[in-house]
Amino acid sequence: MLEFRQVHKAYATPQGPLTVLAGVDLTLGAGESLALMGESGSGKSTLLHLAAGLDLPDRGEVGLDGRAISSLAEPERARLRRESLGLVFQQFHLVPSLSVVDNLRLQARLARREDPAWTAELIERLGLAGRERHYPEQLSGGQQQRLAIGRALAPRPALLLADEPTGNLDEASADEVLALLRALVHDTGCALLMVTHSPRVAAPLDRCLQLSHGQLTAHGQPMPRGQQPEPPPCA
Template sequence: MLELRQVHKAYATPQGPLSVLAGVDLTLAPGESLALMGESGSGKSTLLHLAAGLDLADAGEVRLGDHDLATLAEPARARLRREAVGLIFQQFHLVPSLTVLDNLRLQARLAGVEDPAWSKQLLQRLGLDGLERRYPEQLSGGQQQRLAIGRALAPRPALLLADEPTGNLDEATAGEVLALLLELVAQAGCALLMVTHSPQVAAPLDRCLVLTHGRLAPRDASRNHTAAGA
């Protein structure tokens, strides 16, 4: 579903180029869930943006399905995002002028694949049934995060990218939201790449990789490498 081959990314700074990703290799199969961990500023969000085609790598290859993202112009990448990728952000990014129902339908409508029965099921499973006519400001933080999850899953994307999706929630609510997210991801049949700083959030996923010094390693291997270098 998603493949990164020897991906490099650097940003210009007053002190010169700052390397963030230095030869990253990653493969995510259809239906697989993967947690991406790492220290703040390690490049986790950058990797997520490259996977979504929101930014392009300096070198290497990022493939989404059959598409090499570097060969697509921005309109084609945007179309591919609408059709194949769901995005969940830590800050929710709900549209304040739209009701709960219209926020949930938004991504599916943009992709031209709205399924009213699936939208209704999502509302029920997310505990938002009966709140369809409310606006985001009338919801709790947990309800807003569940709505953001529903919006991303409404088009049944092939790939779901989630950036700290429970980072703004208390521990109990975060656990409930995560369990529900994983259930709905399995039902939708999509692959999941989730950025998180929490080992508890990463634990239920199929795999966990840690981004350190611009490269990826399995979590245990990363800890061993850090200990060896200490």
């Protein structure tokens, strides 16, 4: 579903090039969930942006759903994002002028996969029944994040990318949102790549990797080049 092959990425700074990713290899299969951890500035968000085709590697290849996205023109990458990706961020990025139901419909329509029955099921499972015509500003923070998750999953994407999706929530709301996220991901069969700084958030996912000094590590050890990491579940 998602594959990184010897991916390198650096950014220009006044002090010279800053290497963020240095030969990263990664494979995420359909239905798998993976937590990506690392200190601030370690490159977690960069890796997520590359996975979404929002940025391109300096060297190496990123593959999504069997396509080499780094070789596609931006309009093609945008279409692939609409059709194959769901994105959830720490900031909710809901459309304030659209109601709950219209926020859900928007993403599905963009992907040309609107399904009224699935939209109705999402509203129920998101705990937003009776609030279909409410606007985002009329919802609590936890409700807004649940809506953001529902919007990302409305087109039934093949891969969901989540960047600190509960960073703005209190612990109780975060636990509710994460439980819902895991259940919906499981039921839709999509793969999940979640960036988090929290071992507690990472623990329920299938696998957990650390990004440090441009390399992925499992249990503190660099991964052999060209080998897919298969660490035990997060603990």
